[in-house]
Amino acid sequence: MHALIVTCLVLVIALTASPVAGQEADALRRELDQMRRGFETMKEQYQKSIDALNDRLKRLETTPAPTAVAPTVPPPAAQALQAAPPGSGLGSTMSPTDLLRPREPFSLYGRRGSGQLLFDMGIAGDFVGSFAPHNVQKSGAGTFGAETNRFFPREVELALFGQIDPFARAEVRIEASESSPGAETTVSLAEANLTLLTLPYGFQAKLGQMRNRFGLTNVIHEHDLSFVDRPNVLRNFFGDEGLVEKGVEVTWVPDFLPFYLEALVGAFNGDNAQAFGYGRITQPLMTGRLRTFFELGDTSAIQLGISGANGQTADRLSSTILGYDVKYKYRPDGWLHPLLTLSSEGLYSRRRVEEVVEVETLVDTDGDGIPDTPVTNLVGKKSTRDAFGWYLQGEVQPVRRWAFGARYDASQFPDRPGFEKAIEPYVSFFPSEFLRFRLAYKHTDRDRTQIEGFNLNGATARTVNEVFFQASFILGAHPAHPF
C-alpha cells in the first residue's frame, strides 16, 4: 500500500515536472530520497501499530468474551474453542500436583465482563399463616408451635452458588426466619458447603454444612416442599428443621450397571437435638443412602431409595434411624408439569432411652439389719424404644397453574410413647414459575392416652384442626430440581 502511494507520488512528480537543469535534478533526487525515507519510517511506524493491535486482539480473544453481547462478526469456532480458559480440560488430567498448585481466583474477577457475576444468586421467600382454635395456640402444640395464629416469615433465604474453580462448586444459603412470636427475626447459616466434582471412578464429595440426603423430603428447603409443612414423621424424628449437619458426604455413581444407582456415605458431627445430638466427629453420625430409578416409559418413572443413620444422642445413647422412600410421577408427553405425583416415605427409629422410673426398695429403719420399710427412689433406667412413622402424598396437576393434593401422616414418637395421625388436603396456585400460593387444611388426631407433650398451659391439643396459607416467591437464580 505504502509502496503504491510512493509510486503514485513519483509518477505525479515525474508527470508534472518541467525540464530542469542537472543540478535541479540532483536536488530533486535528494528530496525524493528524503521522502522515500520518510515513507519508510512511516511504514515502520504503521507496522508497529498493526503489530501492537494484533497483540491486543490476541489478548482479547484469549479472554472469555461476555456472552451477553452478540458478536457482530462471529469469530471462527476454532478460535473460540482455543480461547477457552486455561483450566479447560483439567477434569481429565488433574493430579495431586494440580490441586496443590496456587491458583488466583480473584484474577478471574478482574477479567469478568461488565455486569457478570462469577456465581449465581437468588432469594427465596416463604411466608406462612397458621390458624387454629385457641386451645391449640395455648398449648403450643400446633404444627407451627408458638407461631400458631400468626402470619410469619418461615424462611427468607439468600442462596449463592456456583463454580469455585474447575474442580469444585460451592453453595451458601443464609436464612432469616421468625423463630418465636415478635418483631425479631433470626438470621442463621442454613447451608455452606463445597462439592468436589472431579473425583474419578464416579465419586463426588460434599463437605461443610448441608441438609442431609436422607430420604426424599429432608434435603428440600421449606419453600420448595410440595406441601406447607414437613411431614409429621420427619418433624418427630429429626425435629422441626430436619437433619442439617456439618461433615462430609461421599457419593458414588457406578457406570457399569444397566440402571441408575447412587450410593452415599456420610460422616457428621451429630448436631441434631432430636436424634443425634452428641456433637463430636470422634463419635460421628454416620449416614448412608442408596437411590435408584426406573423409567416406566417416556411419561412415567419411579424413584426408590433407602437411607440409614447411626449415631449417639446428646446423652451418649445409641440411636439408629432407617428409612425408605418412593416417588412416582406421571407426566404426559409434552406437558410442562406432571399430571400425577405420588410419594411416600417411612422412618423406623431404634434408640436407647433413659427413663426415670420409681423403684421401691426396703430400708432397714430399726437397725436390726433386716430391711423392713419400703422406700421409693427415682432412678434412671435404660431401655430400647422402637418407633415408626410414614406419610403418603398424592398430587394432581391437571392445569399449569393449579395443583391439588393431600398428605396422610401416621407417626409414633421416637423418644416417648404415643402416636399421631393427620390428613392434610391442599391446593396450590402458581401465577408463574416464580410465585406460588397454597391453602391447606390439616386435621391431626393424637393418642388419647399419651398426650403429655400436647397438654400444656391448661389446654389440650389432642385433636387439632388447622388452616395454613402459604406464599412463596423466588427472586433471581434458583437451581432446577431433580426428579
Added chain:
Amino acid sequence: MTLRNLPLLFVLLGALIGGNRVDAADKLRVVATIPDLKSLTEAVGGDLVDVESLARGTQNAHEAEIRPTMMLKLRRADAVIENGLELDSWVDVAVNGANNPNIVRGARGRIDISRGLPILDVPTIRVDRSMGDVHPLGNPHYSMDPGLAPIITQNIVDGLAALAPQHRAALERNRQTFLGRLEEEMTRWKKTMEPFQGTRVVVYHPQWIYFLTRFGLTQAATLEDRPGIPASPGHLVRVIEQMKAERIKVIIVEPWNDRKLAARVAEEAGAKAVVLASMVGGVKAADNYFSAIDYNIKTLSEALK
C-alpha cells in the same frame, strides 16, 4: 467408626483425586441436551460417535424433567453438547448428579454450541422477571435455523476434535458432506418460502425468531403474554384484534404448548394454528434435522397459501 478411621478416609480421598481415568473407547460417547444437537452431532460424527439426547422433541427444552436416567447417560459420557444461552441450564443439575469429571463445567468435554453465533433478541435494556422468563443472554432457540448450521457444526467438530484430535479430518469431511446437502436443501426451502417474504405471523412462544428471520417472515405477536407467562384473556383479545386488523393468517404453535387455546384464538381471528417441530422429533415426520426443517417449511408454506 472412630477417629482412628478418619485418616484412612482422607487417604482414600487423596488417592481418588490423583487417580483420574481416561476412557479409551473407540467411539466418543456424546450426550446432547436437545435432539436438534443430537441430530447435528450424528451428522458430523457419523460412525465415530454414539449420541444420546436428554430432552425429547416433544418437550419444552426450558423445563425438561431432570431424571436420574439422565445422570446415568451423563455418567458414561465423554462429552456433553449443550445449547447454552440458559435454554438448557438444567443440565448442570444432571451433570452434578452424574459424578463424571469429564463433563463438568470448564472441562474439555463440555461443549457449548452457542459460542460465536450471531444471537438475536439480546436485551439492550435492563431486564427483570416482570418481563416474564426472559433470557438475558439473548434468544436461545437458534438450533432450528438452517442458516446457522454451518457455525453450529463447526463448533461440534472443534469440540469433538479437542477430545479426539485424530478424528478431526474425518469429522470435517462429514461436516462438508452435511453442508453440501444443506446447501441444496436451503435453495429449495428458500424458493418455497419466497412468496411469503414479509409475511407476518403470530407465534405461541417466542422461539421462532431465527427461523422466521432466515426466511424473511416477521413475528407480529406472541400468544404468551410474556415469555413463560400463560396468556391472560385480555392479552388474547388484543392478539385476536391485531390478527384481524393485520389479516394475519397463521399462529405457530410448539408441540408442547396449549394447542387447543391456539386453535380457539385462530378460529376467532379467522386464521390457522399450525404445529411446527420446535425441535427434532417434535412431530412424527421430523425425526432428523433435515426432515424437521422440511416439515416446518412445508407446513408453514401450506398454511400461508
